[in-house]
Structures are given as structure tokens and as C-alpha cells.
Amino acid sequence: MATTLEAESTLTARYQTTVPETVRRALQLSKRDKIHYHIRANGEVVLTRAEPADGDDPVLAAFLGFLERDLANHPERLQAVDAGLVERLQGLVGDVEIDLNEALPDEDE
Template identity: 45%
Template sequence: MATPSTPCSESTLTDRYQTTVPDPIRKVLGLNKRDRISYTIGSDGQVTIARIEDENNDPLLGQFLNFLAQDIQTNPQHIRQVSSDLVDRIRSLVANVNLDLDAPLTDDDE
């Protein structure tokens, strides 16, 4: 026999039928701003919420960005301003680089 679930969080619908996903739920699902979620209605009427995995999303990049965000929050003293010398050096390295982000990749690029 299945054990009935106990709600761990709740939220309120606005007049426009919108709600905020509670923090514990966002953490469990690994939700970030602009992520998409799906709702599945079971035969018993219970609704399940899940994060929609973006096929174009690189999971390693997401994990790395989450690591950076957590490190910045935990250790803000590690944040340093980028020097103008470094900015000038980067600009000089890419000054003559032309890039078309909409161009298809060649076989050599893939």
C-alpha cells in the first residue's frame, strides 16, 4: 500500500493564475530562472511537476555555472576586477576575428 504524500511546500495562485515555485522545490528540481517545467496529471488526479531538460543545454556547463554561482555567494572576497591591460590584450587577440554565429558548421568543425 502506498504511503500518502505530505505536502512539504505550498504557494498561492495570483489573480492571473500565476505562482512562485517554492525554494525547496526549486532546489530539488535544480530549477533556475527561465527554466521550463512540465506538469503530469496521474490517473488518481495527482499532479507531478518536473524540470524540462533543454536538449541544447550542456549539462556540464550548467553544473560549472552553478558551481561558480555558489562559490561567488560563499566567497565574495575572491571576486577581482579585470584589469584594463587584460581587456586590451583580449581585444588585440580578437581584433581581426570574424565570426558568424548563424553559419552552419563544416564537417571539420564538428
């Protein structure tokens, strides 16, 4: 027999609520994740973790999540970028022109 977990939360005056920890764990939710609501005819609502849209990159999202956690847990590791590094980077890419709206070649897709 499967274990059933229950939780409840309160709506604020602006109809907002905090997702209870048990629900976040069960759905493996992290900050900025999306929740999908399925409302059944009898009024029952089923929450699931929303699948990323076609344009979302799950690898990039995982990497950005890792960076977010690492920065939050170890702010002492942050360092300013010094002028020498900026100058070296400009020397490498300063003359490169990029059209962000241009489609990638087929071999780069």
C-alpha cells in the same frame, strides 16, 4: 514502504507560487530549472524536473550554476578587468572575424 512527503503553497493574485523546499530538494531543483507538469485524467498533477531541451548543454548549465553560486557566496573575489589585460586580449583576437551563424565544421561538432 516508501516515505511520502507532502507540501503546500499558496497562489498569489498573479497565479504564482513558491516551490516548497521539500519539493525543491526532492526534485533537486536549482534556480532557473524548469518543472514539468503531468496532469492526469482524475485531476491529479505530477511534478517532475524537466529534462533539458536538445539544445541545452548540461555541462555548461552545471558550470554556470557553479559560477552563480560562487559569485553569490564570495562577492569579495570579484575583480575589475584592467586595461592591460583588455589590450593583451585584443592583440590576440582583435583581427579574428567570426560569423556566429556559420555552421561548425564536422570535426568541431
